[in-house]
Amino acid sequence: MNKEASNFIQHVKTECKKHNVKVDLAPRRYLILTDEGYTRVSGYFCYEDKIIRIAANKPFQKWFEVLVHEFGHFIQWSTDCKAWQKSFYKGKLDSSAVAFEWLSGKRTTTEKLDICFDLARDLELDCERKAYSLIKKFNLPINKDEYAKRANVYVHLYNWIRIKRRWYKSKQIPYDIPEIVNRMPKTLKGSYKTTPKDIMNLFDKYC
Numbered sequence: 001m002n003k004e005a006s007n008f009i010q011h012v013k014t015e016c017k018k019h020n021v022k023v024d025l026a027p028r029r030y031l032i033l034t035d036e037g038y039t040r041v042s043g044y045f046c047y048e049d050k051i052i053r054i055a056a057n058k059p060f061q062k063w064f065e066v067l068v069h070e071f072g073h074f075i076q077w078s079t080d081c082k083a084w085q086k087s088f089y090k091g092k093l094d095s096s097a098v099a100f101e102w103l104s105g106k107r108t109t110t111e112k113l114d115i116c117f118d119l120a121r122d123l124e125l126d127c128e129r130k131a132y133s134l135i136k137k138f139n140l141p142i143n144k145d146e147y148a149k150r151a152n153v154y155v156h157l158y159n160w161i162r163i164k165r166r167w168y169k170s171k172q173i174p175y176d177i178p179e180i181v182n183r184m185p186k187t188l189k190g191s192y193k194t195t196p197k198d199i200m201n202l203f204d205k206y207c
Contacts (some may be wrong), residue, residue, distance in 0.1 A: 019074075021074060026057075029055055031053060040167070042063070071134065075130055081126070085121070086123075087120065089112065093185060094122045095123070098112065103161070111186050118193070131151070132147060149186060159194070168203075172206070
């Protein structure tokens, strides 16, 4: 861990403390979101429980990038930015929660699901753009081009999940699979409303 990374981690803890948000670098390889149907993740930010939790029992580079991403969600919440405000279905329901409840079997309307998945995906896109800006601002030891490519995988994955009605099942995280990552651009520009067919086919193959 270099000086820039160490300073950033301290910055994260300091900013989170101002809002009574706990930062937990858990000694685990992954975390389970049981409330959302046993979904395996590398980290999360929960504004209700006020915690950033990261599965940190893995190489530094892996968990550190997840921390940068989840801090992006903290920034969205703590600043009440437009992307955060828009992410609530009809201004009330957490669109991500609606999406994951559906994945765990809860029934809802197609129209509501389509809207919530779009909102949840766009929230992730805004978060990835914030994370990318943090990498540049703090001169973090993360390759910006490679981060953008992996971020593209994660954002597009939401479109695939909506169609397949499941989280990825592979032990390898999709944004760590070279064949998928190498198909992605080095920028986070444009619309993500539709995912190219060849990318969807790769998700089918690996996820």
